[in-house]
Amino acid sequence: MTFMTRRVPVFLAAGLGFALMGLTAAGAATRTFYVAAEEVEWDYAPEGRELMMGMDFDDDQTVFVAPGPSRIGSTYHKVRYIEYTDDTFNEVKPREDASLGILGPVVRAEVGDTIAFVLRNMSTVPVTAHPHGVFYDKDSEGAPTNDGTSDADSKDDMIMPGETYTYHWGVPERAGPGPNDGSSVVWLYHSHVHSIQDTNSGLVGPMVITRKGMANPDATPKDVDREFFSFFSVLNENESLFLDDMIAKLDAAPDEDDADDFEESNLMHSINGYVYGNMPMPQMRVGEKVRWYVMTLGTEVDLHTPHWHGNTVLMNGHRKDVVELLPATTLVADMVPDAAGIWMYHCHVNDHIAAGMTGRYEVLAAQ
Numbered sequence: 536m537t538f539m540t541r542r543v544p545v546f547l548a549a550g551l552g553f554a555l556m557g558l559t560a561a562g563a564a565t566r567t568f569y570v571a572a573e574e575v576e577w578d579y580a581p582e583g584r585e586l587m588m589g590m591d592f593d594d595d596q597t598v599f600v601a602p603g604p605s606r607i608g609s610t611y612h613k614v615r616y617i618e619y620t621d622d623t624f625n626e627v628k629p630r631e632d633a634s635l636g637i638l639g640p641v642v643r644a645e646v647g648d649t650i651a652f653v654l655r656n657m658s659t660v661p662v663t664a665h666p667h668g669v670f671y672d673k674d675s676e677g678a679p680t681n682d683g684t685s686d687a688d689s690k691d692d693m694i695m696p697g698e699t700y701t702y703h704w705g706v707p708e709r710a711g712p713g714p715n716d717g718s719s720v721v722w723l724y725h726s727h728v729h730s731i732q733d734t735n736s737g738l739v740g741p742m743v744i745t746r747k748g749m750a751n752p753d754a755t756p757k758d759v760d761r762e763f764f765s766f767f768s769v770l771n772e773n774e775s776l777f778l779d780d781m782i783a784k785l786d787a788a789p790d791e792d793d794a795d796d797f798e799e800s801n802l803m804h805s806i807n808g809y810v811y812g813n814m815p816m817p818q819m820r821v822g823e824k825v826r827w828y829v830m831t832l833g834t835e836v837d838l839h840t841p842h843w844h845g846n847t848v849l850m851n852g853h854r855k856d857v858v859e860l861l862p863a864t865t866l867v868a869d870m871v872p873d874a875a876g877i878w879m880y881h882c883h884v885n886d887h888i889a890a891g892m893t894g895r896y897e898v899l900a901a902q
């Protein structure tokens with residue numbers, strides 16, 4: 536750890552001595568996350584069926600999920616951020632919720648805290664962690680840039696296989712909720728060596744910053760009962776870092792006449808890395824204060840309109856049951872469900888429904 540010697544923003548400097556012990560006099564903490572980049576086989580449809588309707592896949596759907604001599608199917612080689620309990624990287628930390636799927640761990644902090652993101656690269660490709668919203672010096676940006684910085688300030692640009700690097704991110708007021716936000720906001724973090732390939736390969740996660748004074752000890756917002764995360768994204772496996780490896784394993788490489796159809800089959804219209812309702816259902820109860828963090832990245836096809844059946848949300852004081860995403864945007868929508876049942880939760884763009892960007896959530900009766 537290089538924390539003691541690194542430069543810190545002025546607003547944090549006063550509390551630094553205390554922060555090294557965990558808490559400052561004002562209650563600000565250093566929150567450390569131990570995250571490995573690891574390669575995995577990821578199945579976008581682990582249940583093998585279309586679960587929003589409860590049916591077998593039809594011919595249009597098998598285009599995206601069925602393996603074949605020259606089709607990868609629903610399981611792709613990917614690389615993910617996986618959280619561990621400590622710096623030994625021996626024990627994987629349990630996930631906040633099964634529906635998080637392919638997303639990296641939820642990084643959390645309260646305004647005034649500092650985040651230490653210890654990234655260990657256990658994969659075969661160079662990776663980084665580049666955060667949105669929070670404060671970073673050039674040694675913690677996690678992206679190579681033509682910025683004239685020195686060797687020491689560019690170590691964050693590319694963490695090579697086998698290396699470990701600690702990113703230090705400040706959480707000033709401007710990283711947290713604004714005047715019209717609720718008690719927390721959500722940002723993305725993602726790998727940014729080759730941003731397009733890295734993110735399509737799976738290196739992306741959410742970060743929640745809670746307003747000062749509104750956080751529980753674990754930095755979750757005090758005024759919310761449950762939080763869920765939804766990453767609506769057309770993950771383009773044609774842009775994967777591992778595409779060539781995956782093609783090499785096929786019985787037959789797709790020929791030129793088949794190129795367009797092959798590429799189409801690799802466009803995974805997913806929520807948290809799941810297609811066709813395969814995402815484990817977020818579960819909540821009638822009357823609970825439920826916060827949905829909704830996000831995307833991607834290209835011009837990543838114009839998504841997440842839609843909840845059965846219940847409505849408030850977003851910055853506006854009532855909605857459909858919200859709007861553009862590439863790399865994030866939003867917060869609050870729901871107090873009053874209608875119990877299992878409900879559809881899907882992107883409302885017609886092409887995206889057909890291609891699998893669908894899920895469900897479950898509202899149980901009040902306790």
Ligand SMILES: [Cu+2]
Pocket residue numbers: 767838839840882883884887892
């Ligand atoms: Cu969509």
